[in-house]
Amino acid sequence: MHGLKAKLLHAKRYSEKVQMKKTLKAHDERNVKRPDSGTVPEGALPTYLLDREGQKDAKALSSALKQKRKDKAAKYAVPLPKVRGIAEDEMFKVVRTGKSKAKAWKRMVTKATFVGEGFTRKPVKMERFIRPMALRYKKANVTHPDLKATFQLQIMGVKKNPQSPMYTQLGVLTKGTIIEVNVSELGMVTTGGKAVVAKYAQVTNNPENDGCINAVLLV
Numbered sequence: 001m002h003g004l005k006a007k008l009l010h011a012k013r014y015s016e017k018v019q020m021k022k023t024l025k026a027h028d029e030r031n032v033k034r035p036d037s038g039t040v041p042e043g044a045l046p047t048y049l050l051d052r053e054g055q056k057d058a059k060a061l062s063s064a065l066k067q068k069r070k071d072k073a074a075k076y077a078v079p080l081p082k083v084r085g086i087a088e089d090e091m092f093k094v095v096r097t098g099k100s101k102a103k104a105w106k107r108m109v110t111k112a113t114f115v116g117e118g119f120t121r122k123p124v125k126m127e128r129f130i131r132p133m134a135l136r137y138k139k140a141n142v143t144h145p146d147l148k149a150t151f152q153l154q155i156m157g158v159k160k161n162p163q164s165p166m167y168t169q170l171g172v173l174t175k176g177t178i179i180e181v182n183v184s185e186l187g188m189v190t191t192g193g194k195a196v197v198a199k200y201a202q203v204t205n206n207p208e209n210d211g212c213i214n215a216v217l218l219v
Contacts (some may be wrong), residue, residue, distance in 0.1 A: 005207065054146040078176075078178070079202055079204060083162050084175070085201050086163050091111060093107065093166070094106075095189060106128060106129075107130070108130045109135070109170060110135075112135050112213065113137070113159050113172050113174055114138070115136050115154050119197045126139065135208065137212075137213050139153065140152065140153055140214070141214050142215045143215070143216050144219070145217065151186065153183060155180070155181055156179075157180045160176060161176075161177045162174075173203055175203055175206050177203045178200050178201070178202055180199070181198065181199060181203055181217075182197065183198060183199045184196075199217060199218065200217075201215035
């Protein structure tokens with residue numbers, strides 16, 4: 001590789017190496033105790049503290065960060081943490097176009113999808129991904145895990161499809177997808193007393209087989 005591309009590649013590799021060295025150094029120092037460079041408290045120190053250095057335990061800091069991360073993950077623990085991968089052949093059907101059907105750049109989505117209210121289709125000649133009207137959904141049967149009751153709620157958007165970011169962008173609804181639903185009619189409130197409008201829910205069934213969307217609310 002020569003020229004500008006080589007320079008860009010070397011710059012990228014250099015930044016990656018620096019980051020890797022920093023990570024390795026932090027990993028090596030996690031059990032090391034080192035003097036605390038904090039401010040000395042005002043007033044006279046007792047005699048027995050004069051020759052003692054303040055210790056800063058890196059391991060305690062590390063474990064505190066890990067615990068914080070764990071708590072954050074627990075807050076968004078999902079009912080289905082693992083889902084089956086879906087191949088592209090299963091997700092899309094090739095649509096052949098042109099006079100002699102020689103062009104094959106269009107794809108038809110074979111799974112359930114969510115399309116927003118203000119969506120406008122592209123001209124037919126420009127449309128790469130076709131989302132059939134029969135597979136578009138606007139409502140989901142959402143079960144509240146604490147109340148043990150199911151409500152039919154309006155879908156507001158697709159937050160994340162575990163299969164691929166492209167499927168998230170297309171609004172594809174497969175098993176394990178995190179969707180945003182309108183919970184205003186449930187009368188839920190925050191600890192501060194404000195009304196909750198939207199909450200996340202995870203799809204628990206295969207909508208393209210069942211003809212409906214079943215989901216569990218993430219509380």
